[in-house]
Amino acid sequence: MNIRRPHLLLLLTAFLCLGTAIASAEEPAKKDAQAAHSKSLLETLVEGGWVMFPIGIMSILTVYLSTDGIRNTSIKKTSPPAYEAEVKRLFQQGDYVGAYTFCRDNKSPLTNVLRVGISLLGDGKTMMEEGMISEMHKESASMGTQINYLSVIGVVTPMIGLLGTVTGMIKAFSTLGASGIGDPSSLSGAIGEVLVATASGLVIAIPAFGMFYFLRSRSTTAMHHIQDIINVLFRKMPYEYLQGVHISGEEIYASTPNWLVVATEDVENGEGTPAVEVSEGQ
Numbered sequence: 476m477n478i479r480r481p482h483l484l485l486l487l488t489a490f491l492c493l494g495t496a497i498a499s500a501e502e503p504a505k506k507d508a509q510a511a512h513s514k515s516l517l518e519t520l521v522e523g524g525w526v527m528f529p530i531g532i533m534s535i536l537t538v539y540l541s542t543d544g545i546r547n548t549s550i551k552k553t554s555p556p557a558y559e560a561e562v563k564r565l566f567q568q569g570d571y572v573g574a575y576t577f578c579r580d581n582k583s584p585l586t587n588v589l590r591v592g593i594s595l596l597g598d599g600k601t602m603m604e605e606g607m608i609s610e611m612h613k614e615s616a617s618m619g620t621q622i623n624y625l626s627v628i629g630v631v632t633p634m635i636g637l638l639g640t641v642t643g644m645i646k647a648f649s650t651l652g653a654s655g656i657g658d659p660s661s662l663s664g665a666i667g668e669v670l671v672a673t674a675s676g677l678v679i680a681i682p683a684f685g686m687f688y689f690l691r692s693r694s695t696t697a698m699h700h701i702q703d704i705i706n707v708l709f710r711k712m713p714y715e716y717l718q719g720v721h722i723s724g725e726e727i728y729a730s731t732p733n734w735l736v737v738a739t740e741d742v743e744n745g746e747g748t749p750a751v752e753v754s755e756g757q
Contacts (some may be wrong), residue, residue, distance in 0.1 A: 526639030526672045533632045534679050540625050541686040547618060548693035554585040554700055562589060566708050571596060575722050584614040585701050592709065594723035600714050607705065615698050622690045629684035636676020643669035 546552060558581055565574040571593055578590035591610040595603040721727065 526635050526642070527675060529635050530632060530672075530675045530679060533628050533635070533683075537625065537628055537679060537683045537686070540621055540628075541682075541690070544622050544625070544686065544690040545693070547621070548690055548697050550697060550700055553583065553614075553618075553697040554704060555583055558583055558586055559704055562586070563708065571717075571722055584618070584697070585704060587614060588701060588705065589708070590723075592705065594725065596712070596714070596717045596722060597720035599718070600712070603709075611698060611701065614701075615694065618694045618697070619691070622687060622694060625683045625687040625690070629680045629687060632680040632683065633676045636673045639672025639676070640669050643672060 558577075561577055562574055562585075565571070565577060575590060575593040578586035578593065588607050588610045592603050592607040595606045
């Protein structure tokens with residue numbers, strides 16, 4: 476036992492020294508590998524190639540359209556509380572001319588729809604409702620135009636990244652054919668372009684699609700809020716007292732048919748009533 480113990484101690488010491496030597500040899504290699512692979516964000520983007528320019532433009536558009544869409548689809552923007560309160564006050568007083576003037580001078584999706592509805596009060600309930608529905612479709616389409624651009628960005632940006640992937644693969648295979656597989660470092664630039672372009676396209680497309688569905692839901696909610704306000708304002712509207720009233724003051728182009736005007740003038744002049752032939756459908 477006394478003879479074996481020194482041998483065991485020597486063996487353990489040898490293993491410890493060997494492990495320490497291996498670890499000390501691996502640490503510089505790891506540091507060198509980390510130094511070789513650590514790149515700044517700018518260097519990574521530059522490695523993506525020419526497709527990073529259109530992808531960068533798409534990213535700026537995504538931020539702008541998202542910010543502008545959030546602002547334009549808010550309830551405070553589409554139906555300002557101050558406008559809503561003022562219109563309700565004018566309706567309660569029966570001052571429809573004042574309500575029309577207020578809606579004309581204070582633009583918003585709510586006042587634009589109300590302005591059309593008030594101007595058609597004298598034409599009956601059906602005509603008024605059709606006019607407001609048409610105006611609501613216009614306002615909804617106006618809000619949805621910029622929102623739809625986010626959907627276009629979500630579709631186009633991955634395609635741009637895919638184009639960068641294809642061009643990068645072409646470059647990689649060209650380099651491989653020229654230098655062979657003995658020099659793998661020559662492929663790093665082309666492979667980096669392939670990976671960075673694809674990832675960048677997806678990084679922009681995913682938030683763009685998310686904002687598209689989010690803003691579309693907000694715009695729908697805003698239009699429903701406008702509809703609720705309209706239902707409250709026009710409930711129990713006394714159309715019988717407003718029949719034929721022209722509130723807007725806008726010029727009316729519809730007039731009496733000219734042949735009826737000529738016939739009336741002839742009768743007044745004693746020339747008799749001329750026979751006017753009007754074909755069916757005119």
